[in-house]
Amino acid sequence: MKTKKIPLLLAVLIVLLGIGISSGLLGLNWGKFKAPQIPQTNQIPQETIKVVKEESVVIDVVEKVSPSVVTIGISKTRNLGQIFEINPFDPFSIFKQIPPPAGGEKVEQDIGTGFIISSDGMIVTNKHVAADTQAKYRVITKDDKTYEVSKIYRDPVNDLAILKIDPSTSSGQALKPVEMGDSSKLKVGQFVIAIGTALGEFRNTVTTGVISGLGRGITAGSPFEGYVERLDNVIQTDAAINPGNSGGPLLNSAGQVIGVNVAVAQGSQNIGFAIPINVIRESLENFNKTGK
Incomplete structure (x- = not known):
């Protein structure tokens, strides 16, 4: 059987026409069946979500516990000893001795932290914070109320001390245990x-x-x-x-x-x-x- 040769130009036209018809059909189908539009959303990066969650945890814990955290202060009288003053007008007594103030000098300092464990005034801290048996200690709450420590229990084994205060001695907020x-x-x-x-x-x-x-x-x-x-x-x-x-x-x-x-x-x-x-x-x- 003899095959007829299709002229090159005609073959090209047929191919182009086929492409055109296919494109047209696709265009018709695409026009009939449009893809649904996805609504735009403002997506928050995962790192931001993580940071926000972590911050929220810290804030919640601080708000819950900080009213139960107290400052431990110490009050002690320090002996100054003898004080000497130079007297340039007395060649026979170059140094003049001045008596120290009666009772010495009172020193107050915040030295540590504690936390409330009972509403009747029991505070936990370290033993080394309240180690000076000759000193007086005070507790300052978050609302700036000050309580004098009436009793101290020092654990003989662990670095632990329990301080006792009287909540009735101040008009501050009720003590909140941890x-x-x-x-x-x-x-x-x-x-x-x-x-x-x-x-x-x-x-x-x-x-x-x-x-x-x-x-x-x-x-x-x-x-x-x-x-x-x-x-x-x-x-x-x-x-x-x-x-x-x-x-x-x-x-x-x-x-x-x-x-x-x-x-x-x-x-x-x-x-x-x-x-x-x-x-x-x-x-x-x-x-x-x-x-x-």
Whole structure:
């Protein structure tokens, strides 16, 4: 059978025509069946959502717990000793001795942090914060009410002290106890919040971080009393803890106290330590049973 040769020009026209017809059909179909329009939405980046959630957690915890966090202040009379004055008009007595003020000089300073554990006036802090048996201590609440400490229980084993104040001596807000958590359930990497009187000056300072380690053992020293103490099974955190934060609460994201801030590693950054709250529970149970 002979095949007829189609001229090249005619073949090109047929191809182009086929393309044109196909395009036309597609155009008709596309015109009949339009894709539904998707409404525009303002999508928030995932990082922004994460930050907002984290901020909300911190704000909620601070609002819940900060009324229960107090500043510990010390009041002590310091003997000045003998004072001498140069007398240039008396060649036989170059120095004139001046008697010191009667009773010495009274010194007051905010030195630590604590938190309320009962509405009748029991406060937890570190033993090294209230270690001076010759001094008087006071508690300052968030609403700037001051209470004199009437009794101090110092734990012979742990760096823990319980201060007793009388809520009726001030017209401030009712004392609000903290909620205690369970330190046996802590995990490395868990989010934590610390509240305290940083540097003995900045009350209710809030810092955040994570649990960096558990079951640590350290040798801690007090800048106020000059003694050292061995602390075992403590929580390590990278939340900023400064002198003055001692005795303040370390909190989980639910606002529960999981530790008592106790020390910071000198010469390093973001290495702080806290006594697990379960250790504090044992001391409190012993105190409630024996009263000492």
